[in-house]
Amino acid sequence: MSGPELDKNPGEQGTPLLELSGLRVFYGAIEALKGIDLTVGRGEAVALLGANGAGKSTTLKTVSGMLAPRHGEVRLHGERIDGIASHELVRFGLGHVPEGRRVFARMTVLENLNMGAYRFRRPDPDDLDRVFGLFPRLAERRKQIAGTLSGGEQQMLAIGRALMGKPELLLLDEPSMGLAPLIVEQIFDILREVNEQGTTLLLVEQNASEALQLANRGYVLETGEVVMSGPADTLLADPRIRAAYLGEHVEVD
């Protein structure tokens, strides 16, 4: 991957992995996303912050085809993917760890992981080794019924399951929800490792401090609009963010 090779494809470097432009999504008459513009570059980790109902999950669901935008575009590798059914999007290298983990409760850990590789003829043993390397706890419990796992273990399983599909872009919806601080830290350490191994992350989080420590950049959503964006450390230092999402008492205005 030297200079000349890049020169042959001058536009390539400029194309973000994921690009949302003018995205407007409705639930019936209610406009949940009022024109979102957002990009995620290859190899980046990007955080989406905001209060409940700001449109964070809606944004992720629109990217993974669970919701259809009324206006605007979703592009992956520069190709339009809005309107494509979610079961087909997996082939485009998209992984989605849904809110609330939603592991298949009556399947074993191993069966859940194999479900993540459903798009392949059979699961890749190297991917399984990788997931078990990241989450040794899952390897120990591979025969256990997923519904009997703890919340933290279920979150690990949900992430591992998504990784089994070899995603280039991994969407994560509130991976810290309802988990003890120690477990949250473990999970974010692993996400950092996943990101360093080359998987791009787009992360929705209420836990702004953990999210911004992991992410390169962040966007702040409020009632369906991007109200702020920038490098993670800038956001982390911003007094409004500190007041709104990190529970600090700061004089604003």
Place this chain on the structure above:
Amino acid sequence: MSFHDFWDVLVLGAVLGSLYAVIAIGYTLVYGVLQLLNFAHSEVFMVGGFGGVIALTIFVPATDPSGLQSIAYVAVGMLFGAVLGGTVAFFLEKVAYRPLRRRGAPRLVFLITAIGASFFLYNLVGKLFGRNPMPMPSMYENKTVVTIFGSTISVTQALILGSAVVMLVAVDYVVNRTKLGSGIRAVAQDPEVASLMGVNIDKVVSRTFVLGGLMGGVAGFLFGTTNQVFYTMGFLPGITAFAAAVLGGIGNVRGAMLGGLTLGVVEAFTVEVWGDAWRYVGAFAVLVLVLMFRPTGILGERVARTA
């Protein structure tokens, strides 16, 4: 009741119950993926019976067949039962239920559609093939194959029991060990997440109907081997098999098997002890009793679907 009679009745019940089990699988699989009580499944069973009889009426010569010929005829009957059952189930899903799913219709609409489809199908068959029973052509001499504890098992009984067991083992394998099976189970547990994993829900639902239809169709043919087929023959076995699926825990494949066998055996003993007029009373009393104490059925479990 002597020991001898006991075995006779048990064999009778097991034969009947294995048929109920095979039909019940069709109800329970569809319920699993769609939470739909597919009352038209009894008509899939009926059509399978007609498929077998009509194919055999065309193929079987007047002379009594034996040996390899008999095996070939049974195979033809099963094949046509399966193909017709599978085809009707396939189109039932495509024509009657898929448009409702597309529009997000409420559950009650599905139920009424199922009942309507059932009426439509059996009246159509009655119109096309007449409302009088059609006799099953003789495919073999129905002699005794084995005697266990002094009870005889006939060719027909062995045929039904044997093919039912093969089908039950096969469907258990498909559901638990194959890719289609993991798709079926994933859709049953969380369709939205299943599609995030790359499962094409429409395809899985369609194949689930076909799987249940193939088995229901063969069961219809097997049921026909005991005497004849007629356009309303699906109703009682269908309702009983549906009860069997509920008894075992609807949505649970092994539960449907257990429920079917239980109701078959209970029915046989009820008839033996109290007479034919009580035939369905015993089985449904058992259903009511079990559900009073285990509302989710014998093997059923209520696992809350997370939001």
